[in-house]
Amino acid sequence: MKTATHPVYEIVLAALKTDIQQMVEEGHAEGALQQELAAAAGAGSLDALAALQEELWKRPSPPGFPYEEPNDWETIASFFPAAESHARFRGSDAELEDRLLAGWQGRCAGCQLGKPLEGTTWPDKIKQVLECVGSWPLDDYMNPTPAGLKLEEVADCDFFRRGNEWRNTLCKGRFSDVAPDDDIHYAIISQMVLEQHGAEFTSAQALGTLLQVIPYSCLYAAGRNMFRTAAFGFATPHTALFGNPCRQSLGAQIRCDAFGWAAPGNPALAARMAYKDAVNSQTRNGIYSGMFFAALMADTLAHGDPLRAIATAAQYVPPRSRFAEMIRRVTAWCAEAQDWQAVNAKIYAAYETEAPKFNHSLPNAAIVLLGLHAGRGDFSRTLGVTVMAGLDTDCTGATAGSIMGCALGTSGIPARWVEPFHDTIRSEVKGLPVVKISEIAARMAAVAKRHARR
Secondary structure (H helix, E strand, O other): OEOOOOOOHHHHHHHHHHHHHHHHOOOOOHHHHHHHHHHHHHOOEHHHHHHHHHHHHHOOOOOOOOOOOOOOHHHHHOOOOOHHHOOOOOOOHHHHHHHHHHHHHHHHHHHHHHHHHOOOOOHHHHHHHHHHHOOOOOOOOOOOOOOOOOHHHOOOOOOOOOOOOOOOOOOOOOOOOEOOOHHHHHHHHHHHHHHHHOOOOOHHHHHHHHHHHOOHHHOOHHHHHHHHHHHHOOOOOHHHHOOOOOOOEOOOHHHOHHHHHOOOOOHHHHHHHHHHHHOOOOOOHHHHHHHHHHHHHHHHHHHOOHHHHHHHHHOOOOOOOHHHHHHHHHHHHHHHOOOHHHHHHHHHHHOOOOOOOOOEHHHHHHHHHHHHHHHOOOHHHHHHHHHHOOOOHHHHHHHHHHHHHHHHOHHHOOHHHHHHHOOEEEOOOOOOOEEEHHHHHHHHHHHHHHHOOO
């Protein structure tokens, strides 16, 4: 088809350029890929571009690439441990209900804490902001911007200059519910998938549910690309491949909570459910991030120890992947140093290539692990360190809060984190403008009771 003027020619060409950037992270030489693209584009043929794109999607990492990072379930699952090597959930139904309520509350608190700082990104900038408002170190919702703050005295910080609707509203004493956020929407939608389709849901059902209930404008990064490609009529895995600039982002991580919550003491089931959802938008380490945190939450529900659960969840990640390497690194660094900021500096140094992509799975997952280690079982310190460490602060804060809620139950979350919500989430999910946290948590418990490994 000689058709450089075909209406989707430019779309495919732009997608191929994005695909090539993603393949560089998989060990391919960018120059050689660009030459292949130039040759295909030179023909002015949509068919030539499409053929090249399809071949690139199937191309493995080159010889000498030091990692093994499969996308297919069979290979990933071949590394899984025996289920009996993990703790069962031995608590009562009432205890499970309480921990899941705390998981929901913790997710909301961590998201709300990090949301005003999202986009500030770098830990030095975040520290500057928090010092200006008198909230460093962070152990509660940040204070509002002080009256009379002289911007000329705030060196090199755009936080107080740029428009940020949450900057002075999601602050201590200034909100009375949980604000709409994709990190909360995703948890609601993943729970809806389980309620509607059960634990044996398919990837198509997970994607279809999302498309039905959330506007495109409320999605970002890999989630927005997933919606866009599905609207084109693409199916999995092409929704994760075609022109996706965030293949290995934390998109699956921020959708995985309900899969972990639904499987107390059953990390294998949690990982399987998270995988089916993850492949709609992610590849490689982006998939593993969702699986890892779902398994971590499932195991934490069984015994209440997040650090023990890290070791369990690590067994559900391909051992020669960069994600597995990251878990080992952060665990070792935290064992060697008491200063969380020193460990955080090592994370940024190790992932300096990925860190500019502020939502990449590797450094953001590393920051959550840092928060869990540095928090030493304390809810407030865990959330504070996680958000102060930077990058995608509402996402990492939400994940850390969810894990700590699963670990501690409602009695382990200080009232100052939960009372300002008045048990209410405002959402953009279709038909759910207002959600009661207690009610959605009770529904989650009904699902979890069916799948708990006791």
